[in-house]
Amino acid sequence: MKLAYINPNATASMTESILSVARAALPETEIFGLTNFGGPAAIQGKADGDAAIPGLLDLVSRAEAQGAEAIVIGCFDDTGLAEARELASCPVLGIGESSYTMAQLLGLKFSVITSLPVSIPVIESNIREHGFSALCASVRASGLPVLTIDEGAAETIDRIAEEIQAAEREDHASCAILGCAGMAQLAPVLSLRTNMRLIDGVAASGHLASAVCRRFSAKT
Amino acid sequence: MKLAYINPNATASMTESILSVARAALPETEIFGLTNFGGPAAIQGKADGDAAIPGLLDLVSRAEAQGAEAIVIGCFDDTGLAEARELASCPVLGIGESSYTMAQLLGLKFSVITSLPVSIPVIESNIREHGFSALCASVRASGLPVLTIDEGAAETIDRIAEEIQAAEREDHASCAILGCAGMAQLAPVLSLRTNMRLIDGVAASGHLASAVCRRFSAKT
Amino acid sequence: MKLAYINPNATASMTESILSVARAALPETEIFGLTNFGGPAAIQGKADGDAAIPGLLDLVSRAEAQGAEAIVIGCFDDTGLAEARELASCPVLGIGESSYTMAQLLGLKFSVITSLPVSIPVIESNIREHGFSALCASVRASGLPVLTIDEGAAETIDRIAEEIQAAEREDHASCAILGCAGMAQLAPVLSLRTNMRLIDGVAASGHLASAVCRRFSAKT
Amino acid sequence: MKLAYINPNATASMTESILSVARAALPETEIFGLTNFGGPAAIQGKADGDAAIPGLLDLVSRAEAQGAEAIVIGCFDDTGLAEARELASCPVLGIGESSYTMAQLLGLKFSVITSLPVSIPVIESNIREHGFSALCASVRASGLPVLTIDEGAAETIDRIAEEIQAAEREDHASCAILGCAGMAQLAPVLSLRTNMRLIDGVAASGHLASAVCRRFSAKT
Amino acid sequence: MKLAYINPNATASMTESILSVARAALPETEIFGLTNFGGPAAIQGKADGDAAIPGLLDLVSRAEAQGAEAIVIGCFDDTGLAEARELASCPVLGIGESSYTMAQLLGLKFSVITSLPVSIPVIESNIREHGFSALCASVRASGLPVLTIDEGAAETIDRIAEEIQAAEREDHASCAILGCAGMAQLAPVLSLRTNMRLIDGVAASGHLASAVCRRFSAKT
Amino acid sequence: MKLAYINPNATASMTESILSVARAALPETEIFGLTNFGGPAAIQGKADGDAAIPGLLDLVSRAEAQGAEAIVIGCFDDTGLAEARELASCPVLGIGESSYTMAQLLGLKFSVITSLPVSIPVIESNIREHGFSALCASVRASGLPVLTIDEGAAETIDRIAEEIQAAEREDHASCAILGCAGMAQLAPVLSLRTNMRLIDGVAASGHLASAVCRRFSAKT
Incomplete structure (x- = not known):
């Protein structure tokens, strides 16, 4: 499984720390990360979340283009989760x-x-x-x-x-x-x-993404 | 992971068909089944479910004694799920x-x-x-x-x-x-x-049981 | 292992159903499918089989070019199996x-x-x-x-x-x-x-392809 | 998978060399060996093969009792293969x-x-x-x-x-x-x-035993 | 692989924390722990180390009897490592x-x-x-x-x-x-x-134990 | 893990025999080989080793460009090991x-x-x-x-x-x-x-490369 973690905020070091936890939790999975450089530095409250969504949705498309078979939105507020699910053809999970x-x-x-x-x-x-x-x-x-x-x-x-x-x-x-x-x-x-x-939620979402993908691996 | 499917009804052929699906879905997992021979032949409605619970809970204990690291209750009504979770020290899932x-x-x-x-x-x-x-x-x-x-x-x-x-x-x-x-x-x-x-739910519960156990595999 | 299933007939939905079975049987294997669009809609009898072979052999070459480490011909008649084996440098199996x-x-x-x-x-x-x-x-x-x-x-x-x-x-x-x-x-x-x-044969050929490739994985 | 190699002859060092090859070929499989101490020192010709069969069949039963999910008869003559298949409830392969x-x-x-x-x-x-x-x-x-x-x-x-x-x-x-x-x-x-x-045949039989067991892992 | 971590000191909670790290690092390995209840509460200096050795060596034997295929001594001083290697027939590593x-x-x-x-x-x-x-x-x-x-x-x-x-x-x-x-x-x-x-060293020793056991898995 | 074996000498058949052993030892790993065609036909003594280093270091860069996550130098003299480690951003091992x-x-x-x-x-x-x-x-x-x-x-x-x-x-x-x-x-x-x-050392280095990469898989 190829799994993408999208960090909806603009802080690249946070993307790194998310990836570090995810890779330790799923050592056998190919994991890559994307940072929403156009978003706020951190997502604290609804206004920050709303501001992050457009850039986040661009990254959802990019993650799929890069071969993601499942996507995790790496913000506990599940920012843009419903919108990302509508856009993506692969499963999208929130932490x-x-x-x-x-x-x-x-x-x-x-x-x-x-x-x-x-x-x-x-x-x-x-x-x-x-x-x-x-x-x-x-x-x-x-x-x-x-x-x-x-x-x-x-x-x-x-x-x-x-x-x-x-x-x-x-x-x-x-x-x-x-x-x-x-x-x-x-x-x-x-x-x-x-x-x-x-x-x-970073490890939990990775494990659940595996379960979801295994469940539907027979579907094309 | 060693995973037990408990069939809360008394029909052994149904246990077999559950195991057959579960093993095909999780080829790398050790799976065993238990049939609630003291329960009703099938669980159709709340009365059947209630009648199945005492025998089902005995099987939960037996499954753990046989080394189950997770248990699935193989009835779509999730018969006795809450009670089984209280009793068991491993995770219990319902289909x-x-x-x-x-x-x-x-x-x-x-x-x-x-x-x-x-x-x-x-x-x-x-x-x-x-x-x-x-x-x-x-x-x-x-x-x-x-x-x-x-x-x-x-x-x-x-x-x-x-x-x-x-x-x-x-x-x-x-x-x-x-x-x-x-x-x-x-x-x-x-x-x-x-x-x-x-x-x-038979395949779904198996995949989710894997996710739950992976998540907490570091805990003793 | 990267495994290709070639459907010698022109019916794409049949390729899909073959892939669906193969992926469920070999969840850990990368599997792709190719449809012989120039062949007959279905292979029923020797004449259909013969008509399918030229397009099938083109797909054998294409499958290898796409990185297939083993190829399965997805028709029970084993249409073109001997010819495909001569052409291919990787193992070719018939269902x-x-x-x-x-x-x-x-x-x-x-x-x-x-x-x-x-x-x-x-x-x-x-x-x-x-x-x-x-x-x-x-x-x-x-x-x-x-x-x-x-x-x-x-x-x-x-x-x-x-x-x-x-x-x-x-x-x-x-x-x-x-x-x-x-x-x-x-x-x-x-x-x-x-x-x-x-x-x-769809699942059987996948499992045997694994065995054949494991056997000779040390050979280049 | 738990796999047994039965050496139909009485030479224990030969059992060891068979196990050594099999374990290198299938590093992820649990493999054990049994030696037919009542058989001839080596099987060379039909008379030796016939003399080995009774003890070999005892070992087939013992291998199953020890949990073998597949059995390989480790003599190239496939000594007693048909008889072992009748006796065993798991698959039996010959090298x-x-x-x-x-x-x-x-x-x-x-x-x-x-x-x-x-x-x-x-x-x-x-x-x-x-x-x-x-x-x-x-x-x-x-x-x-x-x-x-x-x-x-x-x-x-x-x-x-x-x-x-x-x-x-x-x-x-x-x-x-x-x-x-x-x-x-x-x-x-x-x-x-x-x-x-x-x-x-020692490695080949191990890989094929895996394929056969994967194929029927859903059957009990 | 079945891997034992022996804690040479008498503090069971420390065994737990070692196991927790080891299991997260090697999710696919069967790991168990043993605590040297007769040893000092902690090993600080040479005298503590010497006092821990007799009980530690008993645990080495017990770990092998419980099926350990490799043993890690879970103290950074590598207490008793040489002695344990002489005693054990499986590989022994120190953190x-x-x-x-x-x-x-x-x-x-x-x-x-x-x-x-x-x-x-x-x-x-x-x-x-x-x-x-x-x-x-x-x-x-x-x-x-x-x-x-x-x-x-x-x-x-x-x-x-x-x-x-x-x-x-x-x-x-x-x-x-x-x-x-x-x-x-x-x-x-x-x-x-x-x-x-x-x-x-807890994770490092687990990964190296895997390497050592893979290297000699063909040896009996 | 994607693992490169670099043969510091110019004899391609030796690269093949190294790869053959490595792939048999690590069947689940993607392994590729590179031959130092500008080096001596064999490395026998210090002068040969010194002559091999410049071409070897070029291959280290090429191996990383081709996606190697670890590199093994396939000469027992560990020719150029220190220099390769300075150059590479992935782990480099010597046999x-x-x-x-x-x-x-x-x-x-x-x-x-x-x-x-x-x-x-x-x-x-x-x-x-x-x-x-x-x-x-x-x-x-x-x-x-x-x-x-x-x-x-x-x-x-x-x-x-x-x-x-x-x-x-x-x-x-x-x-x-x-x-x-x-x-x-x-x-x-x-x-x-x-x-x-x-x-x-060919098998040993492959197993140790796995251990080293597992240890730091969480690091980016």
């Missing part, structure tokens, strides 16, 4: 939806830990519209900007770990979903620190 | 939920084609509770009993093919979900006959 | 010969169920010339034209199933070989209906 | 028949190079009965006893290489079949020395 | 030696970042004795005890990251080797923070 | 160093059996510089020129086998390293003849 799907297949109540509070309504709306409300314990913001998260400083890890533990303690979540593509690289250390079951 | 999940990951509006009308309310309730209503075009009964479907006579294929085409024509579904474990073996011929995208 | 080979490796007496009676002498001559007579119980015609078979109607399935059962009952065959590329998609439903061991 | 099959799938005229002249009539009879006469250029004896071959001395290699070259020069063979299980380890050096296409 | 080997195969000058200063002479002696001195830029201690490292607190990450950067800046290392089994889980976040090429 | 590394990971005292005495000082210097002296029992010359070895005559095998046995008897080596790329094809027959553990 948000993939995370919720993993929690649902495991039957686990989940909390999402995201970046800034401005992302909460976008995520809550996605959860509601895609039908995952019954399993959602809470959506919590770490208060950290996306690009700060991607740098992975010690205080960043502390902050996210605290929020994960609060989700367990206060919201009775059984697993925590890392609600930002930049958190994926932190999954091992956060797992070590919190002892919670963590779902990172 | 109904797996089918809806595949449609969702593909972004396709679906119709379910099931056996007798008595199964419609069970399936509709599952779709509602698990949050897949937004993508559901319809749930249609073929009017055929489960064990008749499993025999795969020519009229059976005709009947199901007609219902699939009606779902496309009348309900504007983009894909059809085969709403009975016994239909899985008919997927190739139904695909040939109807030209619709079909999802059979 | 007829592959089917007989599978029966022989399993030590099973076989009946072939083909399309029209006009194909019987071609097939019988192949069996004789390639040395499989000792295991051949019978060659039977379903009376159905190739393109009718490829449509997979209910009566088609009934007709072929009857013939398979007659082969078991009257000719004491231990397995049935599906003697037409268009029957491969029907294999699961026919297996369900007849309970006979079935061999479809 | 002789597997070698002829590979030549046939490649469309190559073959010569067999065997050990002592006493083996020639056994091999010729197998070729005739299994229908491979049309492709057989010759069966030649190296004049070397089986256990001498298995020791792999320099003169042994010289002797076999000469015979291979004579088969090409005098009998116009396009490939040479190594007609003794003990020659399999010599295949790389003989290939280097003769520049002929060589088929060793 | 220290595996790390140095990776650096050597990549041709990179390395610094080791370890736990307490007391471990420096042990590591330096290993590097000298095993012939890796030419590539060693430095061995540096983070000053953190092994069990503190395994908890992965924010200051721990800061401390190790600083030391890695100092190795690059002051010792001109081209890669950093994580000199404690407990650091392996921190590799992704440290890689993110330092932008240095990092080698963790 | 000499890979052989010593395998012996070290197995903890085995080794003897190298090479071609002419003129190669002994080159090999001894490599062993000393790369830190493998502690495990080296001896470096012995067979007295055979490289191109004679590659032809694999009976006396060649005798000669090398005698030298291997002398290494065991006189130098107390626990394994023998085949110290010339042309000996790799002889490994099975030499193993059969001598009963020593043999390491051939």
Whole structure:
């Protein structure tokens, strides 16, 4: 399978960190990345998401032209997911939806830990519209900007770990979903620190893309 | 991965036809089957489902004792899925939920084609509770009993093919979900006959079980 | 391995159904198809076969130019097999010969169920010339034209199933070989209906091509 | 796949050399070996073959009890192949028949190079009965006893290489079949020395066993 | 391949974190762990290492009895490596030696970042004795005890990251080797923070064990 | 993984024999070869090695341009290894160093059996510089020129086998390293003849290249 991760924001180092996690999770898959250089530096809130969509859709076409058999949109807000699906002839997955799907297949109540509070309504709306409300314990913001998260400083890890533990303690979540593509690289250390079951959407979307493609590999 | 399919009904030939489809779909996976000999001959409606649960839960324990790393409940009603998840320490998937999940990951509006009308309310309730209503075009009964479907006579294929085409024509579904474990073996011929995208839950659940296990393979 | 299936007839939908079966059988293999648009719509009898050969040989060269490491001729009559082998530098397999080979490796007496009676002498001559007579119980015609078979109607399935059962009952065959590329998609439903061991040459040739290529992968 | 190689003779070092070749050829397969300690030290001629059969059949049952999903009889005479197939419920292959099959799938005229002249009539009879006469250029004896071959001395290699070259020069063979299980380890050096296409049945049978098992993996 | 990681210290949570990293690195390998409950809680310096050896050697025998085809000693000091190799009939690797080997195969000058200063002479002696001195830029201690490292607190990450950067800046290392089994889980976040090429011996030893076993898989 | 073997000498048949061994050892890897047509016909001694380097470095660049993810220098002297590593952005391995590394990971005292005495000082210097002296029992010359070895005559095998046995008897080596790329094809027959553990660097380097690439597959 040839799999494309599209980063809807313009920060190339974030594309790199997404690819690094995806390639470690799927060592046998050919994976390439595309960065939306015309988009905002980070996607924080609905306005940023809307601004990213035109460039993102161009990259969807380019990914297919480069032979992608499945595409993942590498932003937890699932920016432009519906539009990309209409455009593409191959399957398109979002890292948000993939995370919720993993929690649902495991039957686990989940909390999402995201970046800034401005992302909460976008995520809550996605959860509601895609039908995952019954399993959602809470959506919590770490208060950290996306690009700060991607740098992975010690205080960043502390902050996210605290929020994960609060989700367990206060919201009775059984697993925590890392609600930002930049958190994926932190999954091992956060797992070590919190002892919670963590779902990172970058790996989850890759594994689900494999399942979807295997399912329909006989179709031309 | 070692994967168990549990057939909640007492009909061993149906277990065989489930295993046959699952092994063809996942040639590299070790798959074994268990039949709920104390359950009803077929599960048609809520009463049959309830009667099947105690024996089914025994088989969940037995499957884990035999080394299952994931378990699929091989009845489209997802009979006892919640209870089995509480009991098991490995992931448990249902073929109904797996089918809806595949449609969702593909972004396709679906119709379910099931056996007798008595199964419609069970399936509709599952779709509602698990949050897949937004993508559901319809749930249609073929009017055929489960064990008749499993025999795969020519009229059976005709009947199901007609219902699939009606779902496309009348309900504007983009894909059809085969709403009975016994239909899985008919997927190739139904695909040939109807030209619709079909999802059979037996293969879908196997592929999703792989994804779930890969995701958490690092966890002990 | 990169594997090409060449359909010697001009019916593109039949190429599609061959590819669909082959890809399901060999999910890890890169498979592509070529249609002999200059050939007859279906190959029924020796005259059709002869007419198909020039275009078929062009496609053999094209398949190698596109990187095929093995080629399968997707017609049960093994049309042009000897000529293709002389031309190609990679291994070339036929779905007829592959089917007989599978029966022989399993030590099973076989009946072939083909399309029209006009194909019987071609097939019988192949069996004789390639040395499989000792295991051949019978060659039977379903009376159905190739393109009718490829449509997979209910009566088609009934007709072929009857013939398979007659082969078991009257000719004491231990397995049935599906003697037409268009029957491969029907294999699961026919297996369900007849309970006979079935061999479809589309899958068989793919698996044997793998074995042949693995055997000589060290040779350049 | 779990694959058993049964050595019908009593020489354990020969079982080891067979296993060594098989494991190198199929690195991803679980392979085990059984030695027929009650049989003759080497099988040279029909009397030796007949004496080996009772113990060989016991080992077939033992191999299945140990979980073999396919069995290879590791003697080029295909000693007891028909009897073993009747007894076993899994596929049974012979290294002789597997070698002829590979030549046939490649469309190559073959010569067999065997050990002592006493083996020639056994091999010729197998070729005739299994229908491979049309492709057989010759069966030649190296004049070397089986256990001498298995020791792999320099003169042994010289002797076999000469015979291979004579088969090409005098009998116009396009490939040479190594007609003794003990020659399999010599295949790389003989290939280097003769520049002929060589088929060793130990590797060939392993690859064909994979193909046969993949073909019927969906059947229980 | 069945691979055993033996933790020579008595801290079971550390065995878990080693297994977690190893399973993520080798998703297709069967991996199990053994904890040396009779050993010291952590191995810090030569005395701890010596105290761990008798229990460690018992576990080597147990690992082989449980079917291990290769064994990794999960302590960076390569405690008891020579003794274990004498005892075992399967290959035994150390995470220290595996790390140095990776650096050597990549041709990179390395610094080791370890736990307490007391471990420096042990590591330096290993590097000298095993012939890796030419590539060693430095061995540096983070000053953190092994069990503190395994908890992965924010200051721990800061401390190790600083030391890695100092190795690059002051010792001109081209890669950093994580000199404690407990650091392996921190590799992704440290890689993110330092932008240095990092080698963790837990993954490295698993990959090298695969290479060693593949190399000799044909030997019995 | 796409892996290139560069033959630093100008003898194309030797490139073929290297590729043949490598492809048999790594059946699942895409392997291609490049011949240094401007180099000496064989590399025997330091002067030949020096003459080969400029053309070799051109081929390193060409291999990367053709998509190589790892490169092996197919001469036991590890000609130009350091220079190639500086030039290439992918890992570069030598068959000499890979052989010593395998012996070290197995903890085995080794003897190298090479071609002419003129190669002994080159090999001894490599062993000393790369830190493998502690495990080296001896470096012995067979007295055979490289191109004679590659032809694999009976006396060649005798000669090398005698030298291997002398290494065991006189130098107390626990394994023998085949110290010339042309000996790799002889490994099975030499193993059969001598009963020593043999390491051939062509296979060893391929397996280690896999390990190195897996280790850093997540890095871009």
